[in-house]
Amino acid sequence: MGGENLIDLVSGAAAANGLPQYVANPGGSPFNVAMASGRQGQKVAYLTPVSEDALGALLAERLVESKVTLAAGRVPHPTSLAVVSITDGIPSYAFHRNGTAERQVTKQALHNDMPAETKLFHVGSLGLIDGDDADAWEAFFADCRSRGIMTSLDPNVRPGLIADRDGYIARLRRMMRHVDIFKLSDEDLAWLYPDRPLETALADCRADCDAVLFILTLGADGSRVFLGDLEMTAAAPKLEDLADTVGAGDTYMASILCWVLEHDLATRDALGAVGEDTLTNATRRAAEAAAINCRRSGCNPPWRDELTNL
Template sequence: MFVVGGESLVDLVPAKPGPAAERQPVAGGSPFNCAIALAKLGNTTGFLCPISTDEFGDMLLAPLAAAGVDLLIKQRVDAPTTKAIVTFNEKMQASYVFERGAERAFTKEGLVAALPGGVTLLQLGGFVPIEPEDAAAWLAVAGKAIVGGATISMDINVRPLLVQDEKTYRDQLSQLLDLAHVIKLSDEDHDWLEPGMSIEAHAQALLARPNCELVVVTLGEEGSLAFTKATTAKAPIYSPPVFVDTVGAGDSLMAGVLTALAEKQALTPGRLGTLNEAALVSVLRFGAVVAGINCGRKGCQPPTRAEVDAVLAKG
């Protein structure tokens, strides 16, 4: 089983352009999106996150169930669903303001107990490193997964507006990155974390951490990069016939990359770093198609495996 840990929330998205536009709720959250994308690509997937008893919690449960994601924390919580107020720039790239709630309504002991046995991959990211008590709980979850033989992947996905204490955040993120075998970040994450450093140098610094074997960097319209200690690869984006927005694009790409790695029998410590350039290009290409199809839809609506295969079959 693949397990994704981290936040679920409701995006409050403008129904039409303009600062005074009415907002409509859409289920979201980076780990939530990734879990759904993984399941729709054919992976047995569990999601580790509390869900509220409120009506927005009902909204979050529906797409998880439709995709076949196993909700690992069965008992719903009274805290209100976390909300993200979304705005778009002229390129329809999203930015967010957050009101946190139910996705933090856990204990370390509860999270660790909810992680099942037989986990092959634990994917973390989003809000996980932000608060000290949360980071400690997720570090314990990752420790249990590693003891069970799981691969750890981390989507950095910095949320600067939520970071109140930058040093603490960086320290907590660093502890999690030291456990990760696969690390994904965007060029915007890179610019915030290591301003003035080249992406290539940043990738090599991540690869120098104790367990990291593969680094994936998304570059927006410029495509994506993959780095191992042995080689580097680059792939372009896949442009859908009609572009709508970028909500969930990075989450969808991450799900595609993890799926492609698993199908190459490479999503295992010791094997991730052995892929050659051509294999890494094909991994990035698969992820790009997953992300590109998603960008042809409003909000995060990751594609099925059949939809991805149909695009790839066209060359």
């Protein structure tokens, strides 16, 4: 796994004096995917450095508790921060990550830190926006594909951080040509392919993408899944006890990756040969895991023994 780690400062109820109160939660999309995958029993190496500061200690502790290996170790740079405001259960973000620990990556270090037995590499989100770290992730991603390591990408777009829209989109489209598993939300799709109906945007995105497994998540409306010539719609469980949606998409992504590895599907040929019933079971598992996460505050994915759709 590769990509940002940070602390989500999540808004809560106001204090007695009227000032806002925030709870510090470990987060970052790829961090969440790593954590969720570890909890579902996969052997996970996290390739992004974690800070030596007190907030980094929280991040490292959460990963280790979730059975994730800190492959890149700790560095003296500060931890990235995301200020999260939640309205009606839906989060919005403001990020602070200049010169922080999670950006201290090089392509050579990534190659050095990745375990030799790696079968699948996942990356996405803030680490791909700009800077030397984004260049390193992109180059490493292409190297993984050329070495026969299955690649997975979730852009998890954060428009407020993207100063160079054209450059960012160009990077994603280059990476989409090297991807095996690709997931994005309907909000991501509308931002990346604007000013057109959803079906047109979806067709354009799929035409730009070489993924054998393509997933569009639709929030409470479930997801649409494409595998070769197979197309299916997967419903989302109904939630009457929603806490928030922080980390729901990451938990869904992790569940799909765990399913791929558990069923020895980490090649394009093997994954492409999966039938509809098997794929349906995978999406049910992913939806169930995401729903459990949504019943908890912040990103707190389920452990394997909490899942029934295995």
